[in-house]
Amino acid sequence: MQNNGLKPWLLQRLTALYLAVWALVILGKFLFAPPESFAAWQGWVGTPLCATGFLIAILALLGHAWIGLHEVFIDYLHDWRIRISALTLFGLLLLGSGLWLIRAVLSATLLG
Amino acid sequence: MELRIYRYNPDTDQEPRMVSYQVEAERGMMLREALMAVQRQDESFTFRHSCGEGVCGSDGLNVNGRNMLACITPVEELKTPIEVRPLPGRPVIRDLVVDMSGFYAQYEKTDPWLKPRDPPPQREIRQTPEQRDALDGLYECIMCGCCSTACPSFWWNPDKFLGPQALLSAARFVADSRDQATAERLAFLDDRFRLFRCHGIMNCVEVCPKGLNPTKAIGYLKRRMLQESP
Numbered sequence: 428m429q430n431n432g433l434k435p436w437l438l439q440r441l442t443a444l445y446l447a448v449w450a451l452v453i454l455g456k457f458l459f460a461p462p463e464s465f466a467a468w469q470g471w472v473g474t475p476l477c478a479t480g481f482l483i484a485i486l487a488l489l490g491h492a493w494i495g496l497h498e499v500f501i502d503y504l505h506d507w508r509i510r511i512s513a514l515t516l517f518g519l520l521l522l523g524s525g526l527w528l529i530r531a532v533l534s535a536t537l538l539g
Numbered sequence: 540m541e542l543r544i545y546r547y548n549p550d551t552d553q554e555p556r557m558v559s560y561q562v563e564a565e566r567g568m569m570l571r572e573a574l575m576a577v578q579r580q581d582e583s584f585t586f587r588h589s590c591g592e593g594v595c596g597s598d599g600l601n602v603n604g605r606n607m608l609a610c611i612t613p614v615e616e617l618k619t620p621i622e623v624r625p626l627p628g629r630p631v632i633r634d635l636v637v638d639m640s641g642f643y644a645q646y647e648k649t650d651p652w653l654k655p656r657d658p659p660p661q662r663e664i665r666q667t668p669e670q671r672d673a674l675d676g677l678y679e680c681i682m683c684g685c686c687s688t689a690c691p692s693f694w695w696n697p698d699k700f701l702g703p704q705a706l707l708s709a710a711r712f713v714a715d716s717r718d719q720a721t722a723e724r725l726a727f728l729d730d731r732f733r734l735f736r737c738h739g740i741m742n743c744v745e746v747c748p749k750g751l752n753p754t755k756a757i758g759y760l761k762r763r764m765l766q767e768s769p
Contacts, residue, residue, distance in 0.1 A: 432728070432735030433764050498738075501731060502695050 439494045442487040449484045473535040481532045489525045493518065540564040541620035542573060544584065548633050555631070559620065570609040570617070571598055574635075586635035593748060596683030599626050600635055606685035606746040626688035628697065642684050645701045648733075649709040654720035670716035677711035677756060679749050680704060686743035686753055692736040699732035703743035703753035706734060710756035713763055725764050734760060 462468035471477055496517050504510040540562055547555035562576045571588050578584050586609075588598040593611035600609050601624040603617060614621065629637035655664070687693045687702035701709070709728060712718050728734040734757065743753040 432730050432733070433761070433768060435731075436735055436761070437765070502692065502736065505695075 435494045435497070439491055442491040442494075445487045446484060446491065449480060449487075452480065469535045472532060473537070475536070478532050478536045482529065485525055485528045485532070489521050492521055496521075540573070540614060542577060543620045543622045544574075544577065544635070545624040546584065546634055547631050548583075549631070557622070564614055568614050570600075570602060570607075570612040570614055570621070570623070573614050573621070574598075574609060574623070585633045594681060596681035599683035599685045599688070599748075601625065601627055601688075606689045608683055608685070608748040611748060626684055628688050628694040629684075637688075639684055641697050642687055642702065642704065643682075645687070645697075645705040646682065646708055648701060648727075649705050649712070650720075650724070651708045651712065653712065653715065653718050654723075655717065656719040664717045666716055673714045673716070674711060676751055677707060677714060680707055680711075680751060681749060683748060685746045685748055686751075689742040689746045690737075691740070691742070692738060696732060696736055700736035701728075701733050703737070703757070706737070706760065707751060707753045707756045709734075710759050713760060721763070722767060725760070725767055728760060729764060 456462075456471070462471055472481060497514065500510050500513050504513055542560045542562055543557045544560060545555055546552075546558045560577045560580060562573045562580075564573070569591075571591060574584075574586055574588070578586075586598065586600070588610060589595040590597070591610045593608050596608070598609040599606060602609070602612065603622050606626060609623075623635065625631050625635045625637045629639060629642070632638055682704060684704065686707075687704045690703055692700050693702040706728075709724060713721055713724050718724075737754070737757050739754055739757075741754045744751075744755075747753070
């Protein structure tokens, strides 16, 4: 990926597109059929179609954020040691956040 | 009218300084003429200029925080005192004269010449009017450097990111129906730095004295990459 500019650029736009569409789905849910309780919300998230949508959104968000951070670090962090350290730190942070989000969606699926 | 001009001689000065000069404004006076008037007051003041009509691209300067050509900028349109600095991000040789060799090196990397594969014809290579029109907005660049030196991505990575001027040139040859090295040119640009450091903030479009649109040219290159990618 280091020597290829088009793929990450394209991936960032595709993930942004998916996230925008998914955000509209969530917004629509809250506007037109708001859940009456947290349990109802969990139940909705836990349906197979919805859970799949959320899991793709989580992966899209992680990919989008990773590419975005990589871009910022390439721009501003010129010392490769600092850049690798920052990428490792934020990579772990993203990975941890992603696993936590996936766990939340899967637990809703199990409850549902 | 007051001009505040960046002065720096690396041989004698510890650090740069801004120096004020008074120049009598004349009707229709361009900034280049005002700078020449300053030069008559102080012969040690140095700046590049040549044609005086926005063609040679020698007198690109940063005026009141914006890059422009001094020779086609009427002083009456500028807020006074007029602050004149060298183009940003380039090493200063003296006063308003900067070292543009890195800028030219990036341009050279785009192989700015036609690369035909077929044997050259006996006569000129013909183009349809549409093929010729595709070059409009790409070939008119005078290489003043106003765009690339206004681009933060070029400031951060001037040796790796080609910059808007060189990318406009790259697009000019990719768009040319007579060129037969499109795949090679696009493969060269498919890199994390050369093209993709552009984040589309359009400073280049904002300052181009010829009204060109390097951001659009960069978008065209990305579109061609997508079309040509397997």
